[in-house]
Amino acid sequence: MSNFVNVTHDGDVAIVTIDNPPVNALSFHVREPLMQALVSLRDDASVAAIVVACAGRTFVAGADITEFGKPMQQPELRAIVATLEAIAKPTVAAIHGTALGGGLELALGCHFRVADAGARLGLPEVKLGLLPGGGGTVRLPRLVGAVKALRMIVSGVPIGADEAHAAGLVDAVFKGDLTAHAVNFAREIARKGGPYTPVRDRDDRLVETDLAAFDAEAAELARKARGLEAPIACAQSVRNAITLHFDEALAAERALFVKLVASDQSRAQRHLFFAERESAKIPGKDVVKRRIARVGVIGAGTMGGGIAMAFANGGFSVTLLETSDEALQRGLGIIDKNYAVSVSRGSLTEEAKRQRLAQFKGSTDFADLADCDLIVEAAFEDMAVKKEIFGKLDAVAKPGAILATNTSYLDIDEIAASTSRPQDVLGLHFFSPANVMKLLEIVRADKTAPDALATVVDLARRIGKVAVVVGVCHGFVGNRMLAARGAESEALLLEGATPRQIDRAFTDFGWPMGPFQMGDLAGLDIGWRNRKARGQTAVIADTLCEQGCFGQKTGRGFYRYENGSRTPVPDPQVEALIHEKATEKGIVPRAISAEEIIERTLYPLINEGAKILEEGIAARASDIDVVWVNGYGFPVGKGGPMFWAGLHGAARIIERLEHWHQRTGKQVFQVAPLLRRMAETGSWEAGATA
Ligand code: 3HC
DSSP: OOSSEEEEEETTEEEEEEOOTTTTOBOHHHHHHHHHHHHHHHTOTTOOEEEEEEOTTOSOOOBOGGGTTSOOOSSOHHHHHHHHHTOSSOEEEEEOSEEETHHHHHHHTSSEEEEETTOEEEOGGGGGTOOOOSSHHHHHHHHHOHHHHHHHHHHOOOEEHHHHHHHTSOSEEEOSOHHHHHHHHHHHHHHHOOOOOOGGGOOHHHHTOOHHHHHHHHHHHHHHTTTOHHHHHHHHHHHHHHHSOHHHHHHHHHHHHHHHHTSHHHHHHHHHHHHHHHTTOOSOTTSOOOOOOEEEEEOOSHHHHHHHHHHHHTTOEEEEEOSSHHHHHHHHHHHHHHHHHHHHHTSSOHHHHHHHHHTEEEESOGGGGTTOSEEEEOOOSOHHHHHHHHHHHHHHSOTTOEEEEOOSSSOHHHHHHTSSOGGGEEEEEEOSSTTTOOEEEEEEOTTOOHHHHHHHHHHHHHTTOEEEEEEOSTTTTHHHHHHHHHTTHHHHHHHTOOHHHHHHHHHHHTOSSOHHHHHHHHOHHHHHHHHHHTTOOOHHHHHHHHTTOOBGGGTBSSEEOGGGOOSOEEOHHHHHHHHHHHHHTTOOOOOOOHHHHHHHHHHHHHHHHHHHHHTTSBSOHHHHHHHHHHHSOOOGGGTOHHHHHHHHOHHHHHHHHHHHHHHHOOGGGSOOHHHHHHHHHSOOOTTOOO
């Protein structure tokens, strides 16, 4: 007996209960007593069957991720599973909540698995840059077949109890008191008598594998892995389960796990796992949160409509406000269409769509926002427009309602000052499409009340967003750093790089696409409008826009898009334009390396991140990583810009920034003092010492 593992008896059935809140991770202090309990029950003649269950909200959610990278303390999970598997009496895992990673592997060591109807089962190790290292890749295919196992392990997405039952992973699904059902199940099995076949000895599903079809699917998954090692290792390991003997495949899985756990990619992805949980933590977590039932959204365009859907999907009633009935109907029509697409894809039922749409109320009258607890303004990016809207909100919103703006750049302190209740005003910067993109920058203005902030942080989680609290500055965290990244794009073109060359340097780094392909996709006119509003110019992009080349939507931008295709094709006319503008400026084109492209785009981005930290706009370097991975496609295998800077070496970045600063005198290359301190101490913490 220990505090973490309990053994109780119900007649001749023993129940081993793991109790390690919050998620019953298999930490060393669980593994040791668990092993002891299993050995002792194995040898206890009065015990006819064993149920392995968990206390609290979930079955085991995996190995303890905080132990990775530290010396392994015995017993290992693999030894526990092997011990469990060798027990001659029936063993039954009783799964509620989630059985993930090492948790599912533990369950696979049992002869049988029963699950609560709401349980979810999966092997999400790939999301941590790993593969299941406790036999999951070798045992799961034996129950569900190799192709299904491949899909589950390479995607890392868990499946529900019913699907698991249909696939052969779970033997029975119950509602109600799961432990009682599991005990009855175990007793009944024991009464019928053995032998009980451990999963390792069940080969019938494996022998039916069509290896060519398996390889074709694995090759397709590998193609989508975009430089990540873990999905490839997962696929290789499942293949080993088909082609090698059990023990050989198990040993090969272990070797791959050991290699991955020490890799920079896995370190980066584990960093992100904790960073995403950390970013939602704000001081004063005990403040009483405000009650939010109805949300108002102002503006039914792309952004407003997406925001409204995000709240409706999270279960909230939504009042959608527009300036005219026509605009309102257009917006509601798009929402309807979006849900119809979900129905056609099978992710939403007709009935659920009907219910979802019933959560919306359309209006053209500000007075209809009076019963809203939170109102999100998603109108034009124009200070005068926003101030006018907030003035009206001040007049109609109920006391204590939270008033949020979805601005991407504007000064929220100034917007707040246009109301008589600045304590209720903050920024909710969604990313487009807002019903899909995970990131939400929550902007704390000078006077935002702590309870208003805590309320929206909590709310973000309820609507499935990854929230990061940031301070007020032009562009907040993400767009401000994006501007620093883009500052040199045009100069690189004029000095001799082509759009394709720059984009390729980005995709080789791991980004899903480069800045010019991205610009063409989003529409070059957006940046053009913003530049004009701020009196800025970008000679190549401006000229393209003047010629009506806005990107994909017009078939021409930095690339050509032929016959409505989305594939960018290099455009000799664009290259001629770049050449012409360079000549006008007296620039002689030269060869530009991929390395230089990274130095002049990514290094200023990191430098800007350091300035943002210094100014307290972001609370932690890891928050910046969360913004970039979830909002801008920074490669997950590199952990975000600030984490990557640590891996890559801050001193090296400084040296090159200084080089470019000396050469160009540009402010984006001026090294932030915090970056220098990072190079000395190895930490982004302002007070860190070497
Ligand atoms: N190890 C250590 N800590 C863990 C953990 C784990 N496996 N899983 C969750 N935690 C911690 C979180 O960091 C968080 O800590 P905090 O409160 O201090 O921030 C706390 O537990 C609660 O986690 P969540 O906030 O994520 O709680 P939710 O209820 O939202 O989600 C969950 C629960 C779905 C279980 C989610 O935590 C999760 O997905 N966990 C990770 C599952 C996973 O990746 N398992 C595989 C691990 S690797 C492995 O098993 C290797 C093996 O093959 C050898």
